[in-house]
Amino acid sequence: MSMVPTLLSVENLSKSYGGVHAVRSVSFALRAGEILALIGPNGAGKSTCFDMLNGQNTPDSGRINLLGEDTVGKKPRQVWRLGVGRTFQITATFPTMTVRENVQVALVSYGRQLFNLWGSTARYAREEAGRLLDLVGMGAYAGRPCGELAYGDLKRLELAIALANQPKLLLMDEPTAGMAPRERIELMRLTAQIAREKSIGVLFTEHDMDVVFEHADRILVLNRGSLIAEGTPEQVRGNPQVRAIYLGEGLVYDSRHREGAGA
């Protein structure tokens, strides 16, 4: 395990708004190829954490080390250049372009051709865009206007866009929110497969516990801005504090987990 390089390490990250501590002294690390879930009830500080990692928000204190660079104070586009792909809780795509063009723009940016006034975008990295769309199962939709897509397809398109800069780390904020149950499992299975193949680290937030316990290698549990538990799905499932604070008292597990927690 120690041979696998650390992609992301977060130390004592804190952010407060007025008197409210949205995130307090959160520390964790993420290794290449690892799938890490960040869970917690509404208002636990997941999105604030995410925005700080992405550069959309600046922490009050703490350090974020991403691929050997300190990213505190960097803008989202600079963080992206370091090799971080991002998907949003509410999808953000370019509705007036085709599905393929959405990916091509990201490839144009990755190839540093943004100020190329003379080339043809239609021909730029067409195959690469097609490959990425095939990877997420959207190849058949390449020529469609993005504005016509169903929500689940938009989520998959976002994944393709997020993969365009050959990221080493994927930040996915509620990747399956608003999708049908079968689509959720499908998308996360796909993400996990890509992550394993390309050795990409994935950090995601999620409300659907089936998705989390099925796919995460490790789980971080946030409550009121603080990290209250960290571990494998088994460990977190059995953690009495998590059960009390986050999962609630009323949940009943099978006896094996209960015994494990009691021991």
Add this chain to the structure above:
Amino acid sequence: MAFYFVQFLTGLASAASLFLVASGLSIIFGVTRIVNFAHGAFYMLGAYVAFTLTERLSGALGFWGGIVVAALVVAVVGVIVEMVLLRRIYHAPELFQLLATFGLTLMVEDLVVLIWGPDDLLGRRAPGFKGAVDFFGQNIPTYDLFLIGLSPVVLGVLWLLFQRTRWGVLVRAATQDRDMVAALGVNQKWLFTSVFALGVFLAALGGALQIPRDAVHHALDLRIIVDVFVVVVIGGLGSIIGAFVAAVLVSELNAFGILIFPKISIILVFLVMAVVLIVRPWGLFGKPEAAARRTPGLTVNPWRPLTSNERWLAMAGLAVAAMLPLFAGNYALTVGSEIAIFVIFAASLHFLMSVGGLASFGHAAYFGLGAYGVAFLAKMAGLPMVVSLLVGPLLGLVGAAIFGFFAVQLSGVYFAMLTLAFAQIVWSIAFQWVTVTGGDNGILGVWPEKWAAGPASFYWLSLGVAAIAVAILRVIVFSPFGFALRATRDSLLRSEAIGINGKRVQWTAFVIAGTVAGFAGALFAYLKGSVFPDSLGISLSVDALVMVLLGGVETVSGAVVGAIVFKALNIWLVSQTDLSKLVLGGFVVLIVVAFPKGIVGVLETIRNRRKSSTSESSSKSSLATSRIETAE
């Protein structure tokens, strides 16, 4: 010392009207999210109506009653406008709201001339405030002192109205979340109407109160609206206290700027505005807008380059246009040259608006700068025509680079207001810096050289440049840069998340558009043989906006068609009627309400409908099945 104090008081007195109009604009914007360009027109109407009433009614009661009644009358006009026009466009994209209210302004300008005549009108002096107070040898009109006292009173009354009445609570609630207020069962229609009435009342009152100080004339509207835009940009849209502080600030800068830079005092205001924008882009007292709601487009058909057939068709069209000199006379060729020049101008604005989503309301600035650039080079430096034509437009580039840098820090209505203010600043410099620009007399004698002097050769030159300009802009639309620009328009969040520096991309687009507009202006200077401040003026900026809108905002090259139709119509209209602004304004309002996709947009819709009606059934069903499959 006494002199400076009096100057200070004069500034404070001028702030009163500015504050009234700006607070009205802010209140309306807060609730309806409409930036009412027609606010200056309501201010002017207030002054005209007050003039008539105070002339008819006698005595102190007649005067003061006349002022208040004038404001009420104009408020009623405002209510009618709101109910008939604005209610139809509350959900339209911002650009259309701005244009519709601009169209109204144009109509009012001609209407006041029709009713009150073109001459300046001097109003009565206010009973009880006719004298002046002596202050260490300097005179201060007592009416100024009255105005100085009035603005804090109005500010206090507005504060009480918003904090202490039920209506005020509803207005504040609607300012935060109008959908929520509607969901709570408040009649939104009447809330909007009453807010609009209050805003218009304040603007008209501001105009009416000016009549003892200033002559009433039909250009008051544009003068005040530019100042008001500067005030709300500095103070922050939606903040009444911001309007108050910024009105005082701007008026004082004007009062003292005249002492420091007598010729170009407006520079000082501009500098302050630039500093405020860099430090607090949302104004001194404004709040940062929660990520601007992207107004949904009218269509989602992705753009595509011309097919080879269409390219041949365009070439054929160009060839036909090039044959015009074979059968048309000199006048027609001159008109043809002018149309070609405006095709370039409209295409440059269209690029900025449709690809970049940046609606500039002051694009004429760069057209005019190009024209002046050519005039300077040809007349003063005596350079040959080809050199002047190629180098002159660089003045447009420089202007666009400077102003564009500040403008792209903002978006939406702030962007529109700022570009308009910049254009007005450039116009005042051209108008006031007589030693360099010739002021109102312009620069004469910018004639083309022999090879381009004939109407036919100049026509071919203009047509050729237009064809090249449109072709280059099209290439840029489909270039990687064009896609990056569209990406910033479609979703700032996503474009930033894929490494696009949105501001720099938009700035580049602004410079490209400004430079192309500069080339149009350069040709225009040679066509007319002269340059006047008019070629930087607001009405030219509006013409360009109308051409873009007429052609279709959401098309790739709609502006070409828009410019040809509009310019031909305009030239014909001016020859037919004196009320061209009235007709033009009505036309703008009509397009916005009834015809928002423009000519090319409508043609595309028809073509798409026809195309899809044949393939519709098969493709829709296959899409549906594939979706079901993925869901499984």
